[in-house]
Amino acid sequence: MAKITITNGGIEFECADDTIARAATRAGLGFPYECNVGECGNCRFELIEGEVSYVRQNPPAITERDAQRKRYLGCQAQPHGDCTIKVPLRDAYKSKHLPKKVQGELIAAIDVTHDIREFRFRLSQPAPFLAGQYALLSPPGVDGGRAYSMCNTGETGAEWHFQIRRVPNGVATTAIFDRLAVGESMGFDGPYGMAYLREEAPRDILCLAGGSGLSPMVSIARAAAASEALKGRSIHFIYGGRTPRDVCGQTMLQELAGYGERIHYHAAISMPDDPSAAGWAGETGFVHDVAEKMFGEHLSEFEVYFAGPPLMAQAVTKMLIKAKVPAGQMHFDQFY
Ligand SMILES: Cc1cc2nc3c(=O)[nH]c(=O)nc-3n(C[C@H](O)[C@H](O)[C@H](O)COP(=O)(O)OP(=O)(O)OC[C@H]3O[C@@H](n4cnc5c(N)ncnc54)[C@H](O)[C@@H]3O)c2cc1C
Ligand code: FES
Known part of the structure; x- marks a missing residue:
């Protein structure tokens, strides 16, 4: 069992057979992180004293400059004995349900x-x-x-x-x-993860899912449909695949009370010229283009949730910024 001291917060927590960021999250602290797999770099901390090693060897998010400055990734670093570190804790990263x-x-x-x-x-x-x-x-x-x-x-x-x-x-x-x-x-x-449903947000909901991003968007739509606090709100769900055989999610939404009234599903394919797309009657293009075409200047009225590969998440973020959607209304995970 190692004792980790955060110098700039005057806080201590214990870390046993765990990475530093995950142990901190389990202890109820707001240690910054996003992907948890060494890809995004959000969990960087500075090692002041002690020794750590990585669970995942050479995690992609760490640079030579980080190594020179004794910066490590909290989601991958395991302590060898007591350590003192510096990291900016944020309440937004505190978990409601401790992992x-x-x-x-x-x-x-x-x-x-x-x-x-x-x-x-x-x-x-x-x-x-x-x-x-x-x-x-x-x-x-x-x-x-x-x-x-x-x-x-x-x-x-x-x-x-x-x-x-x-x-x-x-x-x-x-x-x-x-x-x-x-x-x-x-x-x-x-x-x-921080891309969870905000039941307290008094806005209609837009869920954008690309490829493997289906899962969390289905969860959000299911919880939003059942939420008392959100019962007057519309839910728009846009799913993007390459060709018609990739398209999915509609049957899951059809099971929800309010489907076709306040809950709407739209599918888009990005390869409409593929022979398998002959006869496709839905939307075409990438999900960010489809969302922009459908909602245009009204995008800033939505609470927007999205998930998918990094390229999709980056394109959606850029489009939402252009549409003046405040950062606090965007909630997303990039699937590295
Ligand atoms: C927050 C988040 C949520 C995700 N949710 C989903 C989801 O709901 N559905 C879905 O299909 N996919 C999801 N993914 C993607 C998923 O985690 C995998 O990256 C993907 O399934 C590829 O895994 P693979 O090992 O089969 O492929 P591989 O090509 O063998 O591995 C690719 C990925 O695995 C990860 N990886 C490789 N080695 C290690 C290691 N030693 N330790 C940790 N990670 C490593 C890296 O992120 C890498 O990009 C999510 C990713 C993230 C970050
Ligand atoms: S949380 Fe993404 S690299 Fe650690």
């Missing part, structure tokens, strides 16, 4: 498209979460936890459901799709 490590048994695996499958796990102990949050999964034989967002809602936290897109030759997705059978268990750590 914990649990086991989960696979109880169902259901195909959503040709490459997205929903995996449902029953947890060894309840772990509630906010709609839109994610967990770190440890598939058997895979080094390092991989982040996946839940698609169900998490008031009880008895089950966590994930919609996962198979990555060709991907290490974690191959293990989950091909080597995990119903009835088998694996480790989970969560919930994490």
Whole structure:
């Protein structure tokens, strides 16, 4: 058990078999982070005293300059004994439901498209979460936890459901799709993430999902549809895929009370010239273009949630900034 002291906050917390940022989050502190897998760099801290090593070797977000300045990634750094660090804590990063490590048994695996499958796990102990949050999964034989967002809602936290897109030759997705059978268990750590549903926000909701970004947007739409505080609000859901066989999510929204009245689904494909797209009657283009075309100057009236690959998240952010949507109304995860 190591003691971590944050010099600029006058705070101490314990870290046992954990990374520094995750131990801090578990202790209820607002340690900055985003991806939890060493890709975004949001969790950087300065090591003043002590020694750390990385769980994930050579995490992509760390630069030579960081190393020279003794800056480390909190989500990947494990302490060797007591450490003193410097990091700006922020209340916005405090977790409502403190993350914990649990086991989960696979109880169902259901195909959503040709490459997205929903995996449902029953947890060894309840772990509630906010709609839109994610967990770190440890598939058997895979080094390092991989982040996946839940698609169900998490008031009880008895089950966590994930919609996962198979990555060709991907290490974690191959293990989950091909080597995990119903009835088998694996480790989970969560919930994490700041792109959760803001029930207190008095605005209509726009959910933008690209590819594997389906899961957290379905969770947000489900929770928003059930929320008493949001019952007068419209929910627009735009899903973007490459060709018609990628398009999904509509059946999940159709199950929600208010579908077709205050809940609306729109699909877009980005490769309309593909032979398989012949006869496609929906929208064409990338989700950010479709959202801009549909809502234009009204975008700033929405609370906007989005998830997908970094290129999509960057394009959506740029479009929303241009449309003068305040940063506080944008909530997103980039799927590195
Ligand atoms: C916050 C967040 C939420 C996500 N939610 C979803 C989701 O709901 N559905 C979905 O399909 N995908 C989601 N992803 C993407 C997912 O985590 C994986 O990147 C993706 O499934 C590829 O995994 P792979 O191992 O099969 O592919 P690979 O090509 O083998 O691995 C690619 C990715 O794995 C990660 N990685 C590689 N090595 C390590 C390591 N040692 N430790 C930690 N990470 C490592 C890196 O991020 C890398 O980009 C999410 C990602 C993030 C960051
Ligand atoms: S949270 Fe640590 S690199 Fe993204």
